[in-house]
Amino acid sequence: MNTAGPVILLVEDDRNDVFFVRRAFQKAAVSTVLHVASDGQEAMDYIAGHGRFADRNQFPRPSLVLLDLKMPHVDGFELLEWLQSQPGFNHLPRIVLTSSPIDRDRQRAEELGATRYLVKPPTPEMVAELILLLNAVPTAA
Amino acid sequence: MKTVTPLETSAFRPDEEARLGKEEEVRLAVSGGPTAKVYQRDAFLIETVGAFFKQAFETDTRTTTNRLIPDRAALSHLQTVIDNSTAVIYMKDAEGRYLLVNRNFENTVGLSRQQIIGKTDYLIFPDADARHYREHDKRVLKTGKPIEVKETVAQADGPHTYVSVKFPLKDAEGTVYAQAGISTDITDPTHFTESRRLLAAIVESSEDAIISKDLNGTITSWNTAAEGIYGYSADEIVGKPVTVLIPSDRQHEEPEILARIRAGERISHFETVRRRKDGSEVNVSLSISPVKGEKGKIVGASKIARDITKRKRLELQQQTLYELAINLNRASALPEIYEAALEAICRCQGTSRAAILLYEPGGTMRFKAWRHLSEEYRESAEKLLEVHPAESWLQPTCVSDVAKAWWDERVRTIVMREQIRAVALLPIIYEKRSLGRFTVYYDTPHNFNDEELRTAQTITSMVAFAIERHERLAELREAVLQMEEFSYSLSHDLRAPIRAMSGYAQVLMEESAHKMDETTKEHLGRIVQGGQRADRLIQDTLTYSHVSRREIRLHPVSLEKLTREIIQQQDASVKSSQAQVAIESPLLPVIGNESSLTQAVSNLLNNAIKFVAPGTTPQVRLRTELRGNNVRLWIQDNGIGVKPEYQHRLFGMFERIEGKRDSEDTGIGLAIVRRAVERMRGAVGVESDGVNGSKFWIELPATKNV
Numbered sequence: 001m002n003t004a005g006p007v008i009l010l011v012e013d014d015r016n017d018v019f020f021v022r023r024a025f026q027k028a029a030v031s032t033v034l035h036v037a038s039d040g041q042e043a044m045d046y047i048a049g050h051g052r053f054a055d056r057n058q059f060p061r062p063s064l065v066l067l068d069l070k071m072p073h074v075d076g077f078e079l080l081e082w083l084q085s086q087p088g089f090n091h092l093p094r095i096v097l098t099s100s101p102i103d104r105d106r107q108r109a110e111e112l113g114a115t116r117y118l119v120k121p122p123t124p125e126m127v128a129e130l131i132l133l134l135n136a137v138p139t140a141a
Numbered sequence: 142m143k144t145v146t147p148l149e150t151s152a153f154r155p156d157e158e159a160r161l162g163k164e165e166e167v168r169l170a171v172s173g174g175p176t177a178k179v180y181q182r183d184a185f186l187i188e189t190v191g192a193f194f195k196q197a198f199e200t201d202t203r204t205t206t207n208r209l210i211p212d213r214a215a216l217s218h219l220q221t222v223i224d225n226s227t228a229v230i231y232m233k234d235a236e237g238r239y240l241l242v243n244r245n246f247e248n249t250v251g252l253s254r255q256q257i258i259g260k261t262d263y264l265i266f267p268d269a270d271a272r273h274y275r276e277h278d279k280r281v282l283k284t285g286k287p288i289e290v291k292e293t294v295a296q297a298d299g300p301h302t303y304v305s306v307k308f309p310l311k312d313a314e315g316t317v318y319a320q321a322g323i324s325t326d327i328t329d330p331t332h333f334t335e336s337r338r339l340l341a342a343i344v345e346s347s348e349d350a351i352i353s354k355d356l357n358g359t360i361t362s363w364n365t366a367a368e369g370i371y372g373y374s375a376d377e378i379v380g381k382p383v384t385v386l387i388p389s390d391r392q393h394e395e396p397e398i399l400a401r402i403r404a405g406e407r408i409s410h411f412e413t414v415r416r417r418k419d420g421s422e423v424n425v426s427l428s429i430s431p432v433k434g435e436k437g438k439i440v441g442a443s444k445i446a447r448d449i450t451k452r453k454r455l456e457l458q459q460q461t462l463y464e465l466a467i468n469l470n471r472a473s474a475l476p477e478i479y480e481a482a483l484e485a486i487c488r489c490q491g492t493s494r495a496a497i498l499l500y501e502p503g504g505t506m507r508f509k510a511w512r513h514l515s516e517e518y519r520e521s522a523e524k525l526l527e528v529h530p531a532e533s534w535l536q537p538t539c540v541s542d543v544a545k546a547w548w549d550e551r552v553r554t555i556v557m558r559e560q561i562r563a564v565a566l567l568p569i570i571y572e573k574r575s576l577g578r579f580t581v582y583y584d585t586p587h588n589f590n591d592e593e594l595r596t597a598q599t600i601t602s603m604v605a606f607a608i609e610r611h612e613r614l615a616e617l618r619e620a621v622l623q624m625e626e627f628s629y630s631l632s633h634d635l636r637a638p639i640r641a642m643s644g645y646a647q648v649l650m651e652e653s654a655h656k657m658d659e660t661t662k663e664h665l666g667r668i669v670q671g672g673q674r675a676d677r678l679i680q681d682t683l684t685y686s687h688v689s690r691r692e693i694r695l696h697p698v699s700l701e702k703l704t705r706e707i708i709q710q711q712d713a714s715v716k717s718s719q720a721q722v723a724i725e726s727p728l729l730p731v732i733g734n735e736s737s738l739t740q741a742v743s744n745l746l747n748n749a750i751k752f753v754a755p756g757t758t759p760q761v762r763l764r765t766e767l768r769g770n771n772v773r774l775w776i777q778d779n780g781i782g783v784k785p786e787y788q789h790r791l792f793g794m795f796e797r798i799e800g801k802r803d804s805e806d807t808g809i810g811l812a813i814v815r816r817a818v819e820r821m822r823g824a825v826g827v828e829s830d831g832v833n834g835s836k837f838w839i840e841l842p843a844t845k846n847v
Contacts, residue, residue, distance in 0.1 A: 016641035023648065070633055099636045100629070101680040102687040103736050119680070121640050 005031035006134050009062035011043040011079060012036065012097075013071045021066065021097070021122045028127035035059065040074025043067065044082055047089065062092070064134055069098040069105060080112035093133055097122060229303065229324040232310075235282055237261045237275055240319060249296060251437020267295060281307045281320050292324065297433050299336055301328045350425075350446040353432065358383045358399055361441060370425070370448045372418030383444075388416045402431045402442045412449065424453040458596050461488045465600060469607040478611060479510030482579070482604040487512060489596045490581050494561070497604070498526075499569070499577035506577055514582075518559040525552060535575060537594060538566045542586035563587035567597055571605040579604065625690070632683045636676055643672020674807070681809035684740070685794070688816045693734040695821060697844040700728035700742075700774060703735065704763055707743045718759055720750045725764035729772045731841035737817040738841075741825070742774070744810045745837050749778035771823075772843045777836045784831030791827060814839075 008025075012018050018036055025032055037043035043065065046053045053059040065083070069076035076096060083089055093115040098105065106117045115133065118126055223230040223243035232241040239257050247254055250265055262271035270293070277290050287308035294301050303324035309317040344351045350367035354360050360383050363375035371378075371386055378385070384395050391413060401408060408429040414422050426447045434440040468481035479497050486495050496511035496519075506526045508519045540546045541563050543556050556564070563583035569576045579601045646668040654662055701724075708715060708722055715722060731738075749761045762777045783791055792815040794808070818825045823841035 014637055016637065016644065020640070020644050099633045099640075101684050102629075103684075103740070104687065104691060107736070120636070121644060121676070 005033060006063040007033045007035060007060045008130075009043060009046060009065045010034055010036045011038075011040065011065060011067035011071070011076070013038050013068065017068070017097075017120065017122075020120075024122040024124050024127045028124040028131070030127065030131050032131075033060070035062065039071045040067075040076065040079040040082075043079055044074065047083070047086070047092075064130060065092060065094045066097055066130070067094065069096060069100060069109065077108060077112060080109060080114055084113045093130075095130060095133075097126075226323075227326075229326070230322070231324075232319060232321040233261075233278065234319050235317065237278055241321075249294065249301075251297070251433060270295065277305070277307055278320060281309050282317055285309050285311065285315070285317050291327075297437070298333060301326055303327065347445075348447075350444075350448075352383070352444045352446065353441055354383050354444065355441040356399065356403060356439070358395055367446070370417075370423060370446060371415065377418075386415045388414055388422060398429060399442075402429060403439060405431055405439060407431065415446070423448060424450045458489050461485045462596070462599060462603075465603060469603060472607065472611070475608065475611055476510065478604065478607045482600060482607075483510055483512050485600050486579065486581055486597060489600065490565075490593060492581060492583050494582035494584075496580045496582075497569075497577065498580065499608070500575070509577070515559060518555065521555045525555070535568055535570055535573070537568065537598060539589040539594070540564050541588050544586075560584055563589075565589060565594070565597060567601045569601055569605045569608070571609040576605055576608060621690075625686075628683070628686060632679045636679050639672050639675045639679070643669045643676065646672065678807045678809070681807045681813065685809050685813050685816060688737065688740060688813055688820065693737055693820055695732050695734055697730050698733045698735050698738055699730050700738075700765060700772070701726060701730075703738060704728060704742060707739060707746060711743065711746065714747070714750065718750050718753075720759035720761060722746070722750075722761045723763070725762065728763065728774065729765040729767060730844045731772045731774075731823075732844055733821040733823065733841045737821055738839075741814045741817040741839060742776075744814045745776045745839070748810065749776055749780060749835075749837070752780040753778070754781055767843060768840065770843055771840045773838050773840045775836055775838050777834065779834040782829040782831045782833060782835050783827055785829070787831075788827055788829065792825060 010018065010021055012021065022034060025034060035046065037046050045051050046059055047062065047065070049056060049059070049061070065079075067076045067079055074082075076098070080094060080096075083092065083094055094113065095116045095118060096109045096114045097118045097120060098109075099120050100106075101119050109117050116129070220241070220243070223241075224245075226243060227245060228243075229246045229249055230241075230243040231239060231246050233239050238259055238261055242254050242257050247257070250257070252265065257265060262274045265271070266274065274292060277288065277292070281288055287306060289304065289306050292303045292305050294303060304327050305322050305324040307320060307322040310319040310321060311317050344364045347364060347366050350370045351362075351364045352360060352367050353362040360379050360381055363373070363378050367378075368374050384392060387395055394413060398408060398411075408427065411427045411429070413425060413427060415425050417423055426449045428445045429442050431439045432441045432443050462485070465481055465485040468484075469478060472478045472481060482497060483495050487493055494511075494513040496514055497509045498506045499509050501507050505523075507523060508514070511519065540548075543553060543562050543564065546553065548556075559582075561582045562585050565581045567579040567581070569579055579597070581597065646665050650662065650665050650669060657665070704724060708724075746761065750759045753759045757779060760779045763774065764777075765772050765774050792811045794812045815825050818839050818841070821841055823839060825837070825839050827835055827837045829835035
């Protein structure tokens, strides 16, 4: 267990949004470690500990995945689908943080196992909610 | 003047010739004085009958009621005498009930005396005639004097005219207690020969078959039209059983018909199928009536048969076109359109073979759907069409006999090998453009008439329209889908830079405010607000268009559960505003769509919490009420309200509650509510005086088991 706090994997291709998420976490004043994957493929590699993410000390297994839906290469839906197919990650909370307010996307994300569906911009309140969620879920680490 | 004694009359026999004698003044013995002008023969009878009546009455002088109680012996004599008269003789009481009739009366009306005695004319003759006779009777009863009138009686062989002498019967005091009548048939016998000739002419010139048969079902007469419809001449068929006209699967009909005829029933417009001499079938409408003999006994039946083949065909065409219209409307794919069209054309044209060919890109025609055509034929035909492309004619072409057509021998060979002897080629045209053609095939030579071509062309144009509509619809769907994708990407990609802009401005405000003067801070604040507003606008527009277009299914929804879930989800905003939300349980269930309803209710709830005067704690109450078959959900707040003059604009796109402008409120929220509710076939509204809060409502169908 990393002493700096729970590890959160942010899957986001937009650098501005990465900045705002970081900032929301800072403002919520919670101690977390935020790793960023810039698309679905990178997120899969990180979660599975493949390739350059093999070193779990440097890239510890996340306690929560915060993911965008619209991303190049492998998008958020595909990532959710992949997560569902991975036996070791049943309890890993996966939170969608997206630009899309529309119901169709929310439903599809929930069908694919999303724990929460949040619409951007990220706020400190959202972060607080995530932390509550983290505490409620048994740690898989 | 003759007088006859009862004894003499027993030997009386009416004149064989039944000729009418000279007119003669007669004194009616019975009535004690009055005279009438009657025919000689009748005068004699009147005297006789009168004498009997008188005698019969006088034997009953003991009665004081003045009712006739006839002396049996006298009556028996009288009956013998009058039965032998060719005149119609009868006696009725003051109420018009028959007391006595002679045999000729029985024969004339076709009833036995047991059936007649005690009855009035109304039960024996048609009402109009009975009324007429009764008027005459009343005159006699009223005046106490005999009258002579002409009366007409409808008889089996037509109307007969009678001269009737009707006279009163009086008792000793001169009171009329009954009346009698003697009616002589004065109808000219030649009238019947004439009318028979006329009748025969009518029967012969009728377009309907008029046939008569006896009660065994043997044909006894046969008119020209019958020959036309059934193909048998009168010589061939008269004397044969009527069953030769009945197809084997309908033989059971004849015993049923005969049974009904024997019972005196008339059969009207019985639609059935009969068999012609050549074995083909013909649709007929039959009207069959019993025919009565001279004594009123049923001796056979007259049958009128109308050829309704044409009407049946028109009915079939109409029904087929009607069904085709429905099927084309329902069709969701091209094969369904083709199938409906082939079914319709085969039914209307009375064939089992047809095909639809359409032009493909590049201009060649291909079989798209067919009935009873071999693969070999289709291949050969398509090859031919490639080599000799069909000119894009816009008129139908019919070949009534392929064997005689002016065709290329190779084409003829291919067509004849497929056992096709006649063919109709109907261009499928939409807006003067030929889409392909509809082909109808016959195994035997076929003469095409205008009427069937018209029907075929109607079917073809319906099909053209359906095909074209289907293709346009597919294009439209594709375009809508692309548009949706486009607007989705656009709003998604548009949101990012706007969010970045207002986000970074926010960061500046928060972190570098100490380095700025008030004006700069204000300007920065406007950038943040502007960005947030643009972002909300995009989000709401996206939601609105999605709510408008997406497919929704309606099913029972628990408002109670749904509302509680929304409140739980909005916990943060409810808490931050310290709003008090009260639900009057239970909220009644409705028929709706969970997701659309969530959208609508959460928007209304948000508004209720948001639009309060500064310093006021928002108080929201939710309750339902049953209104007829609907449930109305009320969301009542203590907010700023909506003035009545603005309420009609409230649910429009980009309309905002007056006086309140903040970045959160885009003016689309209530438009989304309205769209969502309307898509669920519900209604939405507001009640407010503009001061004491608002009562928004959503009305949706109630579930059945409320």
